[in-house]
Amino acid sequence: MAQLSQVAQTSVAPEEIEQQLVAGLLAVHAHTSPKYLYDVLGSRLFAAICELPEYYPTRTEAAIFAQYEQQIAAAVGPASVFIDLGAGNCSKAARLFPSLQPRQYVAVDISVQFVAEAVSALQQQFPQIRMTCLGMDFSAELELPPTLDMHHRQFFYPGSSIGNFAPLEALMFLRRIRKAMAGSNSGLLIGVDLIKDKAILDAAYDDSLGVTAAFNLNLLHHVNRLLDADFRPADWRHRAFYNSAQYRVEMHLEARRELTVHWQDGGERRFARGERIHTESSHKYTRKGFIEMLQLAGFGAVQTWTDPDDWFMVCHAQA
Ligand code: AVI
Secondary structure (H helix, E strand, O other), X not given: OXXXXXXXXOOOOHHHHHHHHHHHHHOOOOEOOHHHHOOHHHHHHHHHHOOOOOOHHHHHHHHHHHHOHHHHHHHHOOOOEEEEEOOOOOHHHHHHHHHHOOOEEEEEEOXXXXXXXXXXXXXXXXXXXXXXXXXXXXXXXXXXXXXXXXXXXXXXXXXXXXXXXXXXXXXXXXHHHHHOOOOOOOEEEEEEEEOOOHHHHHHHOOXXXXXXXXXXXXXXXXXXXXXXXXXXXXXXXXXXXXXXXXXXXXXXEEEOOOEEEEEHHHEEEEEOOOOEEEEEEEEOEOHHHHHHHHHHOOOOOEEEEEOOOOOXXXXXXXX
């Protein structure tokens, strides 16, 4: 049986996490990073969101990959080192393996344990592909092992996760990816959610079963564990809406009554009734705007594929 060639983890110090969380909670407009939505339960709730009728991105992107499989494979080219950023259960990359035929697969995720299990199952299905797992918060820095081939590096960033960065951060992130492609024949395959009717966007982030509400409220349990805080989810309401001036869906938690939250070392914050914590932004792009951003980040030729409604776009950008 083929073995995983490498499993490595870089982790963020707990003090850094605490400082970042407290600074956000004490800000005039309280906010938390969207990464705190993803503890074990949060990741499961996100997987459930992807199955919801209102949440179109996952199925629309999958349909684009299925319809344009051959064209996408031709853009990526065979025998690549396929680097999956935020690999999760690796299912999106695995679906492309038969057409892409990568030489090596590198699954990168903040949770190396979760991804390592998925990769060992995949390794048995595709013994000819060398597989590596890297546990890292690649949103902050992208340090790949020096042993990894510099040539034919193809990065994969599906699911419109790029939208969870503010536009300037997204540009910096794309620049870091571009810099990590020093060799020839490299590129980026990325999924991007496009601007559309507000009603469709509002429903996608505030579904009728309340799964997205549970996903958002679960952040409070996660923060309670990380900060030894006393948030009570019942005191908070999920709010999600498309902000058309900023081209982004915003998720907030809104206090149902006046309350004070306490955390370790005597920290506290009073929230007025109706006051909010901004927990996530999901930026939407136009095709033209995103191509311009790729060019600003230093990429070369770009190819795009969309669904018939132009709701979602898959792009391949050459180094
Ligand atoms: C992971 N990310 C691309 C999702 C999005 O659509 O922004 C997260 C999400 N938040 C609420 N629903 C889905």
